[in-house]
Amino acid sequence: MPEQKLTGAQIVIKALKDQGVDIIFxxxxxxxxxxxxxxxxxxxIKHILVRHEQAAVHAAEGYARSTGKVGCVLVTSGPGxxxxxxxxxxxxxxxxxxxxLSGQVPTHLIGNDAFQEADTTGITRPCTKHNYLVKDVNxxxxxxxxxxxxxxxxxxxxxxxxxPKDVQFADGTYIPPTEVKHKTYRPQVKPEIARVEEAIELxxxxxxxxxxxxxxxxxxxPIAAKLLTQFVKMTGFPITSTLMGxxxxxxxxxxxxxxxxMHGTYEANLAMYNCDVMINIGARFDDxxxxxxxxxxxxxKKIHVDIDPSSINKNVAVDIPIVGDAxxxxxxxxxxxxxRQKRAxxxxxxxWWGQVEGWRARNCLNYNRTEAVxxxxxxxxxxxxxxxxxxxxxxTEVGQHQMWAAQFLPFDEPNRWMTSGGLGTMGYGLPAAxxxxxxxxxxxxxxxxxxxxxxxxxQEIGTAVQYRAPVKIFILNxxxxxxxxxxxxxxxxxxxxxxYSEALPDFVKLAESWxxxxxxxxxxxxxxxxxxxxxxVTDRPCIIDIAVDPxxxxxxxxxxxxxxxxxxxxxxxxxxxxTPEDGMVLV
Amino acid sequence: MEEKIxxxxxxxxxxxxxxxxxxxxxxxxxxxxxxxxxxVAEVNNAxxxxxxxxxxxxxxxxxxxxxxxxxxxxxxxxxxxLTDEGPSVERELALVKVAGxxxxxxxxxxxxxxxxxxxxxxxxxxxxxxxxxxxxxVDDFVGLMAQxxxxxxxxxxxxxxxxxxxxx
Ligand SMILES: Cc1cc2nc3c(=O)[nH]c(=O)nc-3n(C[C@H](O)[C@H](O)[C@H](O)COP(=O)(O)OP(=O)(O)OC[C@H]3O[C@@H](n4cnc5c(N)ncnc54)[C@H](O)[C@@H]3O)c2cc1C
Ligand SMILES: Cc1ncc(C[n+]2csc(CCOP(=O)(O)OP(=O)(O)O)c2C)c(N)n1
Ligand SMILES: [Mg+2]
Numbered sequence: 155m156p157e158q159k160l161t162g163a164q165i166v167i168k169a170l171k172d173q174g175v176d177i178i179f180x181x182x183x184x185x186x187x188x189x190x191x192x193x194x195x196x197x198x199i200k201h202i203l204v205r206h207e208q209a210a211v212h213a214a215e216g217y218a219r220s221t222g223k224v225g226c227v228l229v230t231s232g233p234g235x236x237x238x239x240x241x242x243x244x245x246x247x248x249x250x251x252x253x254x255l256s257g258q259v260p261t262h263l264i265g266n267d268a269f270q271e272a273d274t275t276g277i278t279r280p281c282t283k284h285n286y287l288v289k290d291v292n293x294x295x296x297x298x299x300x301x302x303x304x305x306x307x308x309x310x311x312x313x314x315x316x317x318p319k320d321v322q323f324a325d326g327t328y329i330p331p332t333e334v335k336h337k338t339y340r341p342q343v344k345p346e347i348a349r350v351e352e353a354i355e356l357x358x359x360x361x362x363x364x365x366x367x368x369x370x371x372x373x374x375x376p377i378a379a380k381l382l383t384q385f386v387k388m389t390g391f392p393i394t395s396t397l398m399g400x401x402x403x404x405x406x407x408x409x410x411x412x413x414x415x416m417h418g419t420y421e422a423n424l425a426m427y428n429c430d431v432m433i434n435i436g437a438r439f440d441d442x443x444x445x446x447x448x449x450x451x452x453x454x455k456k457i458h459v460d461i462d463p464s465s466i467n468k469n470v471a472v473d474i475p476i477v478g479d480a481x482x483x484x485x486x487x488x489x490x491x492x493x494r495q496k497r498a499x500x501x502x503x504x505x506w507w508g509q510v511e512g513w514r515a516r517n518c519l520n521y522n523r524t525e526a527v528x529x530x531x532x533x534x535x536x537x538x539x540x541x542x543x544x545x546x547x548x549x550t551e552v553g554q555h556q557m558w559a560a561q562f563l564p565f566d567e568p569n570r571w572m573t574s575g576g577l578g579t580m581g582y583g584l585p586a587a588x589x590x591x592x593x594x595x596x597x598x599x600x601x602x603x604x605x606x607x608x609x610x611x612x613q614e615i616g617t618a619v620q621y622r623a624p625v626k627i628f629i630l631n632x633x634x635x636x637x638x639x640x641x642x643x644x645x646x647x648x649x650x651x652x653x654y655s656e657a658l659p660d661f662v663k664l665a666e667s668w669x670x671x672x673x674x675x676x677x678x679x680x681x682x683x684x685x686x687x688x689x690x691v692t693d694r695p696c697i698i699d700i701a702v703d704p705x706x707x708x709x710x711x712x713x714x715x716x717x718x719x720x721x722x723x724x725x726x727x728x729x730x731x732x733t734p735e736d737g738m739v740l741v
Numbered sequence: 742m743e744e745k746i747x748x749x750x751x752x753x754x755x756x757x758x759x760x761x762x763x764x765x766x767x768x769x770x771x772x773x774x775x776x777x778x779x780x781v782a783e784v785n786n787a788x789x790x791x792x793x794x795x796x797x798x799x800x801x802x803x804x805x806x807x808x809x810x811x812x813x814x815x816x817x818x819x820x821x822x823l824t825d826e827g828p829s830v831e832r833e834l835a836l837v838k839v840a841g842x843x844x845x846x847x848x849x850x851x852x853x854x855x856x857x858x859x860x861x862x863x864x865x866x867x868x869x870x871x872x873x874x875x876x877x878x879v880d881d882f883v884g885l886m887a888q889x890x891x892x893x894x895x896x897x898x899x900x901x902x903x904x905x906x907x908x909x
């Protein structure tokens with residue numbers, strides 16, 4: 155039987171289908187027209203036309219993080235590819251699996267400074283987990299399948315495939331995913347059992363233990379999150395999580411101490427500081443979490459579970475490193491714990507919980523409740539009440555509102571919370587919300603936003619309108635780049651250099667100009683009203699402009715370079731002596 | 742606390758595909774690691790495998806991090822720390838051009854003989870020597886030639902291999 159030949163563009167589409175892709179986010183241009191033509195001639199893959207390539211990547215991130223699948227992006231050469239760069243790095247920093255296809259000038263023009271030529275693989279090399287330039291149409295199918303395998307295996311991340319236009323036109327042979335085995339890439343999933351056994355002994359003998367969990371548990375999938383919950387319940391230990399790990403353990407559980415780190419809770423940070431055994435599962439000792447390294451959990455033995463060996467002993471030296479998938483390791487931990495009939499030291503644990511409860515009683519997230527002005531925390535508390543029991547997803551932009559959202563919106567399941575943690579990309583939230591909404595058409599999707607961040611990708615309202623994605627853009631409008639202003643107060647003598655949001659649009663009229671619903675709250679009484687109206691809108695996006703206290707700052711806060719026990723609780727804590735010289739240089 | 746800086750020779754087996762060297766070098770420059778020398782060439786034509794030999798230095802934690810970072814590059818097959826894994830041999834090749842006449846010329850030739858350097862080009866006023874040896878031997882030879890009319894030296898950097906019967 156003669157082999158069936160397909161064009162490169164058809165091979166791309168067939169590979170996407172065979173990889174289970176149902177949505178691709180993209181923007182056309184000369185160098186990808188053959189692929190767009192192939193998209194036109196089929197119905198299995200829905201193409202979502204964004205308004206800027208950066209947003210295509212963030213939308214794919216929102217899609218990926220909310221479904222656990224690989225997100226998919228299509229951009230043209232040159233400016234299309236360079237516009238995607240921020241999104242790719244965002245996905246790399248947060249371990250989000252993506253495949254980004256980019257068009258390239260025809261192979262014979264590569265290197266000639268051709269029209270819309272960019273050295274895309276060169277530019278994206280440090281922004282992707284891996285990338286490919288496909289010069290031979292007969293390598294295209296294999297490369298596509300490899301790209302998906304690399305994106306989702308081990309520590310997930312973005313993979314870019316650069317496809318010259320002549321390769322898209324050329325005829326070649328297709329091979330299915332089953333025939334592709336990667337030559338080198340085999341991440342270790344199963345842990346070394348001896349290490350897990352060592353860990354179990356340490357855990358069982360702990361007096362002041364704490365679980366510190368991260369995005370790796372979310373990456374490992376919902377079953378891993380269930381296993382985590384099961385193991386934490388079996389031990390009775392307190393648990394805290396990073397910004398990226400929120401939801402993997404139910405926030406409604408009494409063992410949950412809230413987020414840790416720079417804007418984490420008092421109880422989480424003090425429990426970390428005073429623990430004798432730390433069980434890190436899928437978190438990477440980020441500087442926002444550790445604070446001053448020399449005083450990070452100084453008296454503790456540390457267990458670190460991570461699928462990426464390069465995460466281990468990178469910032470913090472640990473006692474028991476375990477390389478493996480969080481789910482696989484937790485399964486082994488539970489099995490060995492049961493088999494050895496382990497039980498935590500109840501007397502010690504009781505005393506430890508007593509201490510933890512003492513810290514919790516400090517009620518560190520308390521804020522000055524007032525009728526005079528809408529406090530951002532209040533708006534989020536009301537949002538929380540309104541969303542309770544409803545099927546919902548939350549994305550955020552970057553800034554104070556992001557931290558308040560992390561503090562005030564609880565998640566009992568993984569994959570419900572999407573935020574740009576590692577890169578901290580303003581403009582992430584709206585496109586990510588669109589991606590999540592398209593993956594979950596019947597759910598409520600809210601982008602908790604700041605007025606400055608919103609402006610960075612607000613063109614995407616057009617996308618949301620076109621595809622009837624009823625995302626809710628919940629703007630905590632403080633008229634400042636609040637997070638920048640807060641740092642200026644702390645470190646730069648309250649000189650508000652360029653952190654005021656001048657010349658803002660009328661967000662309600664802006665919404666109306668797109669045919670969306672625009673709502674505004676300027677008094678405390680109006681907050682519930684606009685939230686109720688917002689939730690009633692189900693056929694189009696909605697922008698909610700909440701005029702919040704422009705002066706409010708985000709607490710608790712551990713200033714850069716300080717230890718976990720040096721926490722600022724509110725404006726009454728003098729900022730002048732808050733940060734040491736060497737902490738000033740930290741971002 | 743000042744941590745000790747260690748020097749390590751690392752051998753890396755990679756797919757010989759476009760961009761692989763850029764990935765390795767980009768890793769070092771992007772993360773601020775040292776490269777003291779780097780050599781690369783294809784060693785297995787049929788499977789398109791190249792072997793990279795790297796000499797780097799850093800604290801123990803940084804060296805471990807370098808190996809983990811190299812290992813997670815997708816086209817990397819294997820990473821071996823030859824410094825950690827027991828005795829190994831290390832060699833460099835150098836071409837050294839020396840110009841001069843009279844006693845200096847004779848002295849250069851005499852030293853070349855002691856170092857077992859070969860003459861690969863000669864004119865009435867110059868030599869090009871080829872020398873193979875350890876980095877220290879090459880350093881010594883180039884240092885001596887500097888006093889006898891050194892024009893230029895070109896060095897390959899270290900290639901290395903573990904001793905004994907087993908391989909990569
Ligand atoms: C303005 C701002 C303020 C911030 N403040 C805070 C703060 O106060 N507190 C805070 O926590 N963060 C904060 N962050 C976020 C912070 O910058 C980091 O993004 C975050 O702490 C990293 O989370 P993580 O350690 O869970 O790692 P992630 O980035 O989620 O990385 C996941 C880790 O798990 C591993 N992994 C992946 N898959 C698996 C698997 N299947 N099995 C096992 N391991 C796996 C990976 O190799 C990696 O090491 C802030 C960000 C911004 C923008
Ligand atoms: C693309 C990008 N540019 C700059 C920054 C630095 N930055 C961090 S927070 C912030 C201000 C955000 O303001 P806003 O969206 O209004 O949020 P707020 O802090 O006021 O809640 C800035 C400029 C960033 N994170 N991302
Ligand atoms: Mg703001």
